[in-house]
Each structure stands twice: as C-alpha cells, then as structure tokens.
Ligand SMILES: Nc1ncnc2c1ncn2[C@@H]1O[C@H](COP(=O)(O)OP(=O)(O)O)[C@@H](O)[C@H]1O
C-alpha cells in the first residue's frame with residue numbers, strides 16, 4: 001500500500017529574474033513502513049521536498065497524497081489539523097518550545113488538537129526514548145541528543161502516518177547520532193512507521209530500505225537497497 005504519492009511536484013521561490021526553481025517535476029511513491037533516505041548536495045531541493053511532503057509549504061504545481069488525501073486541496077485550517085495528526089516532523093535543531101518542559105513539549109500536538117493524551121502511550125514513548133528522569137526539565141537543561149529525543153517523542157505522540165526528518169543527526173556527535181538513528185529505525189521497524197530522512201550521513205543512508213538522490217531539484221537516483 002502506498003502511504004505517500006507525489007505527482008509532478010514543482011516549487012519555484014520568488015518571481016521574475018530572481019525566481020529559483022527548487023523542485024522540478026518530481027514524482028515518486030512510498031509504501032507504508034518504508035524507510036527512505038534522501039541524499040543530495042546542499043541546495044539541491046531536499047528540504048523543499050520535505051516541507052512539501054509535510055504540508056509546511058505549498059507547491060507551485062503538482063500533488064501530494066498522504067493516505068489518499070490530496071493535502072493541497074485542503075484549506076489552511078484543515079491542512080494544519082492534518083499536519084498535526086498525520087505528519088511527524090523532526091528537524092536538525094529540534095525546534096522545541098523553550099518555556100515548556102519535556103513532557104509539555106511532547107504532548108503539545110495533542111493539546112493543540114484538544115485530544116486527550118493516552119497515558120500508556122505517553123509512558124511507552126518516554127521510556128523508549130529514555131526520558132523518564134527528564135520530564136520536568138526545560139530544553140536548555142538537556143543535551144543535544146536528549147533534545148532530539150524529545151522532538152522524536154513530539155513527532156510520534158499523535159501516531160502519524162509518516163515521520164519526516166531533515167538532517168536529524170546533523171547537530172549531534174557520532175555516539176548520539178547512532179542512538180538517534182537506532183531509535184528512528186526501531187520506531188520504523190517495530191511500529192511500522194513510515195520514515196523519510198534527509199541526510200548527509202552515509203551511515204544513515206546505508207541503513208535505509210531505499211535511497212533517493214536529488215540533484216538540481218530532480219530525482220537523480222532512486223534505488224531500493226532492501227525490501
Ligand atoms: N524560502 C526560500 N526562498 C527562496 N529560495 C529558497 C527558499 N528556500 C530554499 N530556497 C532555494 O531553493 C533551493 C533548494 O533549497 P533547499 O530545499 O533548502 O535545498 P537543500 O535542503 O537540498 O540544501 C536553493 O537554491 C535555495 O537557495
């Protein structure tokens with residue numbers, strides 16, 4: 001089953017002489033539970049692609065279907081709700097809310113949705129991420145690796161259809177990078193969460209099921225490593 005379908009996706013930033021075509025007619029699909037690594041040089045359009053998959057920005061043309069929902073047919077409010085429930089986003093610099101505790105950061109998407117947090121599920125996530133002793137800490141009281149764990153918890157709390165990560169280990173040392181990768185893989189394999197990761201790190205790319213390489217806004221290579 002395809003959980004994600006991208007059809008002729010293009011994105012142009014700016015207008016006229018300063019216009020930049022960041023994404024140029026990209027199409028592919030992703031199966032439920034697949035772990036896809038997206039690689040490519042800086043400026044090739046990887047983050048643009050991830051933002052469009054995550055409903056963070058709108059394309060200039062083309063479609064993104066997630067679980068058969070054509071997400072850019074939704075209005076802003078519907079899209080915001082869809083994003084909160086169906087997309088787990090993980091960034092290089094964590095993007096945690098500095099004045100909220102670890103527990104509050106993780107449960108924020110549920111509170112914004114006025115949904116009750118399932119205490120069992122929250123406990124499971126927190127234990128898996130090894131954050132049980134940090135629940136009342138603020139982000140600036142945590143290491144980079146711990147902050148990234150919190151952001152993974154926040155991405156997972158709503159049981160999203162897909163997890164999207166933009167250089168999730170780009171700011172971490174090799175030990176923490178490995179631990180974060182192991183966690184992402186564990187959530188991918190154990191809970192069948194579809195995982196799409198942008199990375200410069202060859203070790204991450206080699207552990208994916210499939211590697212897509214982007215160059216100049218186009219797919220230069222799309223290879224299944226393991227199925
Ligand atoms: N908000 C923006 N406004 C204008 N140009 C942008 C914007 N975001 C990205 N770009 C340009 O689009 C191209 C692709 O950028 P990006 O998707 O960030 O690449 P990558 O993540 O692969 O480094 C680059 O030329 C970049 O300068």
Ligand SMILES: [Mg+2]
Nearest residue numbers: 046047048166
């Ligand atoms: Mg980028």
